[in-house]
Amino acid sequence: MxxxxxxxxxxxxxxxxxxxxxxxxxxxxxxxxxxxxxxxxxxxxxxxxxxxxxxxxxxxxxxxxxxxxxxxxxxxxxxxxxxxxxxxxxxxxxxxxxxxxxxxxxxxxxxxxxxxxxxxxxxxxxxxxxxxxxxxxxxxxxxxxxxxLAAALAVANEKLRAENLFLRREVERQYSFDQIIGSSQAMQRVFDVMEKVAQTDATVLLSGETGTGKDMVARAVHYAGQRKDARFVAQNCGALPDTLLESELFGHKRGAFTGAHQDKKGLFEIADGGTIFLDEIGETEPGMQVRLLRVLQDGEIRPLGSSDSRKVDVRIIAATNKDLRAEVKEGRFREDLFYRLRVVELEIPPLRERREDIPTLAHHFLDITNEKMNRKLHGFTNAAMDRLTAHGWSGNVRELENEIQRAVALAGDEETISEVMLSEELRRAAPAASGEGISMPDERDLNLAVDILKRRMIEQAIEETGSKTRAAERLGIPRQSLQKMMKRLDMD
Ligand SMILES: Nc1ncnc2c1ncn2[C@@H]1O[C@H](COP(=O)(O)OP(=O)(O)OP(=O)(O)O)[C@@H](O)[C@H]1O
Ligand SMILES: [Mg+2]
CATH class of the missing domain: 3.40.50.2300 (Response regulator)
Structure with missing residues (x-):
């Protein structure tokens, strides 16, 4: 009407x-x-x-x-x-x-x-x-x-609901499995376990060096499972002193300690029906370890300063970059808690043990960064890619991501990322290039393969020496020959 x-x-x-x-x-x-x-x-x-x-x-x-x-x-x-x-x-x-x-x-x-x-x-x-x-x-x-007014309200409500749904789907998409790059066998094994475990409520212990993607995996497991419509909350257990951490996780009653002016809900209650991600679980103190054990055993929490416990239904995913087994042996981590946490243990291998993922990851981050910084860099020179694949990556995927962002941010009007655009550390650490850094072409046709190899060597020599004259010198051919060759190979 x-x-x-x-x-x-x-x-x-x-x-x-x-x-x-x-x-x-x-x-x-x-x-x-x-x-x-x-x-x-x-x-x-x-x-x-x-x-x-x-x-x-x-x-x-x-x-x-x-x-x-x-x-x-x-x-x-x-x-x-x-x-x-x-x-x-x-x-x-x-x-x-x-x-x-x-x-x-x-x-x-x-x-x-x-x-x-x-x-x-x-x-x-x-x-x-x-x-x-x-x-x-x-x-x-x-x-x-x-x-x-009722009609307007209905329209506004409908709009809110649609927006909410859109944001939810957006979050789900952002944390979906296919945002996690990795075709290496090591990563395929990780995906296998993730897929199985996502359909269950089993407690998961993620281990892996810093920057290997533990956070990402935890979220993907949550958003692929039945709990995706309830909350995913994360808490870094190494970031807070014990009492504060306790109040964050379990909540507190008003007056439980100085400064507790009102009741506060803990993350376990906020995540009821969902998932809690306990990052750096290896950093927790003995008292906190006991309290966590109780949640895992009975599904019960007790807010600080309260005398009664409450039941919560929360899936726990914990992560650590320490060797928790060693921590148990040294007496720094409770053995019973360790066993409760590692119902499913998932180790994410360091990037240097799955180098075949580096090119795909590099391109993935290049795409994302291009978009973010509104640039249009096409890819990497062979020499630059060789440096990336050879690097040690102690900071793992996060370090690679930062490296690409840095290169894109500092790029002028270049269309590809070349060796000189990489950070000092990468250029220094990789093997000195004089043909070794160049990979063999996959081509079976001999002439084509030779052309590809020539192209790569010329590209690298120019990149490293900075001029055609010096590149020709290094390659042991006259400058004119180099120029002719480049023309024939359609380079420039
Ligand atoms: N396989 C992957 N594919 C795509 N991006 C990844 C992958 N692994 C990690 N990343 C990205 O690398 C960055 C670091 O990952 P994440 O924060 O999950 O690591 P982490 O293991 O939790 O590190 P830390 O131990 O330092 O907390 C993030 O930006 C993440 O998106
Ligand atoms: Mg993390």
């Missing part, structure tokens, strides 16, 4: 019924009555007065009538019949009926049916009628406003 739902609540108020005078339609076959009604109401409203039902219907069609007063007894179309037309054309309009005698039964029936708002008994008192009409129209305006 509301034609165009307004886009916001402000919009719903504007153009409301209160901006224009209300339109009142009077229908009565007795002209004297018609005139006196008109006199009573025309000061406050726009009044249309007609002496028969047919003309009345015409006006209903043409005008936005807000209130109708009709005589009950008329020769052609009776008042009741006319009200049917009002309901048909202006269902929201207020309906009033004039009657010469009070037939209490028909009044009650009509009011109960919701067909009319009020009977006006002849003769009427003008002041009373004015007041009646005023009240009726006030009601009418409030109703109309409510309907508009």
């Amino acid at each position: 509301a034609p165009e739902p307004p886009t916001n609540i402000e919009g719903a108020r504007q153009g409301g019924a209160d901006e224009r005078p209300f339109k009142v339609l009077l229908v009565d076959d007795e002209v004297a009555i018609l005139e006196s009604l008109e006199l009573t109401l025309s000061e406050d409203y726009t009044v249309f007065a007609v002496d028969n039902g047919r003309d009345g219907v015409q006006i209903l069609r043409e005008e936005d009538i807000d209130l109708v007063i009709v005589d009950q007894v008329m020769p052609e179309m009776s008042g009741t019949e006319f009200l049917e037309k009002v309901i048909e054309h202006r269902p929201a309009a207020v309906r009033m009926m004039l009657t010469g005698y009070a037939d209490i039964n028909s009044i009650v029936r009509a009011i109960n049916d919701g067909r009319i708002y009020r009977y006006i008994q002849k003769p009427w008192e003008p002041d009373e009628l004015r007041l009646d009409v005023k009240r009726a129209l006030e009601n009418y305006r409030l109703n109309a406003e409510n309907t508009e």
Whole structure:
């Protein structure tokens, strides 16, 4: 009925019924009555007065009538019949009926049916009628406003729900398995375990050096499983002193310690139904280890300063870059907790043990960085890629990501990332290039293979020496030959 739902609540108020005078339609076959009604109401409203039902219907069609007063007894179309037309054309309009005698039964029936708002008994008192009409129209305006507001609210709610769903899907996409790069066997094994474990509630212990992707894997496992619509929360257990960590994880009652001004929910409660990621679990103190053990055993938490425990349903994924077994042996980590955590153990290998993933990862980060920094670098020179694959990457994937970001940020109008654009450390650490850094072409056709090799060697020599003259020197050919060769190989 509301034609165009307004886009916001402000919009719903504007153009409301209160901006224009209300339109009142009077229908009565007795002209004297018609005139006196008109006199009573025309000061406050726009009044249309007609002496028969047919003309009345015409006006209903043409005008936005807000209130109708009709005589009950008329020769052609009776008042009741006319009200049917009002309901048909202006269902929201207020309906009033004039009657010469009070037939209490028909009044009650009509009011109960919701067909009319009020009977006006002849003769009427003008002041009373004015007041009646005023009240009726006030009601009418409030109703109309409510309907508009409700429609606006429904639209706003729907929009919010859609946005919320969109954001959820966006987050799921961002943390989906296919954002994790790795075709090496080592990573394929990681994916296998992830896939299986995502469908369960089993506690997972992730281990791996810094920057290997533990965070990423934990999130992907959560968002691939049944718990994805509940929260994923992460806490670095090495970042806080014991009491603060306890209050973060388990919450506290007001007054539990100085500064605890009000009750606070812990992450375990916030993640109820979802997943909690306990990063750097190896950094926890003995007291915290006991409390974590209790959650794992009984699924119960107790807020600081509270005397009762609560049940929570939380999936735990823990991570460490320490060798937890060694920590257990040294007596720094509780053995029982270790076994509770490592129901499924997943070790993410360091990048140097899966070098075949480096080119794909490098291109992946190049794409992302291009997008972020609005650049259009195409790829890497062979020499640059050789350096990347040869590097030790003690900071693992994160270090590689940073390296690519740095190269893109510092690039001028280059189209590819070449060796000179890499950081000092990479250029220094890789094996000194004099042909060794160049890989054999895959090509079986001898001439083609030789061309590819020539192209790579020339490219590298120019890159490293910085000029064609010196490159020719290093390659042991005259400068002109180098130039001819480059032309034939379509280089430049
Ligand atoms: N296989 C991968 N594919 C794509 N990006 C990856 C991969 N592994 C790691 N990354 C990226 O590398 C960065 C570091 O990963 P992450 O934070 O998950 O490592 P971490 O193991 O948690 O490190 P830390 O132990 O230091 O906390 C992130 O930006 C992540 O997106
Ligand atoms: Mg991490």
